[in-house]
Amino acid sequence: MPTTTLTKTSFSIRDLAAEFDVTARTLRFYEQKGLLSPGRKGASRVYSIADRARLVLILRGKRVGFSLDEIGEMLDMEAITNQNPSALVDMLERFHERIDALNHQREDIDAAITELEAGRTWLEDRLAKREPSEEIKHRARAFEALAAARMNVWTGASPEPGSHDTTS
């Protein structure tokens, strides 16, 4: 059974804004882009639990680097359904591309974390034993050198999403 259960079943624009740390403007903007379509009580927006779910997906999509338009496409499966088979094939291909891109992005993230960790320990060392500024400069260059040394590992260009790349 569920790990967590939600108490509420419908939300005001402020509810969601506060919960997900976005502004009301943002939610209206998403609606205007067709990403959300909350109900109305009078003129006021009323977000269902499904709207909230979509918002979660939207925000996560954003965090992993998708544009709002891309997110819109991916979310709107019903619209896809009404397409002809060839459109479905196109969409499928784009899903594959997306998945590949995300997998690649994971590697990027891991690499970035590694580098930040290196920078962190470097900073911590710096703080622990305050060496003369001459030595400091030397270390700074050492860090640059580290970057240069990794050249061999990096291999080179980045296979961008949507290209016919032969990933090294």
Add this chain to the structure above:
Amino acid sequence: MPTTTLTKTSFSIRDLAAEFDVTARTLRFYEQKGLLSPGRKGASRVYSIADRARLVLILRGKRVGFSLDEIGEMLDMEAITNQNPSALVDMLERFHERIDALNHQREDIDAAITELEAGRTWLEDRLAKREPSEEIKHRARAFEALAAARMNVWTGASPEPGSHDTTS
């Protein structure tokens, strides 16, 4: 024992642009922002192997969601070195935040991949056995329902990197 070795040791603006699939304009822009500082041969830019290394870091930083300004700060360790200890502490804290954010982002990516995989299999099923459009619509709603069902797992808001910050 490097996995790959680079033949060239200096590069033209076109070389790098082609290799990393960016425009020359982009490289000039990065230079203008202080992220790169290639040498000159006459008026033309000459990029060293270290410049190329920086570019790799810049592009990766971009892919994982950093702004160019942020990347600039992180890359410019020498400048940091000349700061006073308190500035170093600040920087260290920001490194920690960044690392946390990246770890969180990994989870997001994994979740996004899971969802895209779900969408993929759904699409593939759609293509395999072409059911009547009535059934199709039903399935479409099933996918939406799947999203709704996950609500319980999602728990809610995303813990953002600067916990209690008032980002107006």
Add this chain to the structure above:
DNA sequence: ACTCACCTTTACGCGAACGTCAACGTAAAC
């Protein structure tokens, strides 16, 4: 009735990250 809090739409503004001319220099190739 009046304030207050919260909602609405419309619309212009903005910073980031470039794109896209325009106008020009330069160096090798024909």
Add this chain to the structure above:
DNA sequence: GTTTACGTTGACGTTCGCGTAAAGGTGAGT
């Protein structure tokens, strides 16, 4: 010499993702 290819520096244009008023509606509390 002149065409071709590539380089340069401005400088303005564009897209995205909202921010920020401006002007007003709606219901609850006093």
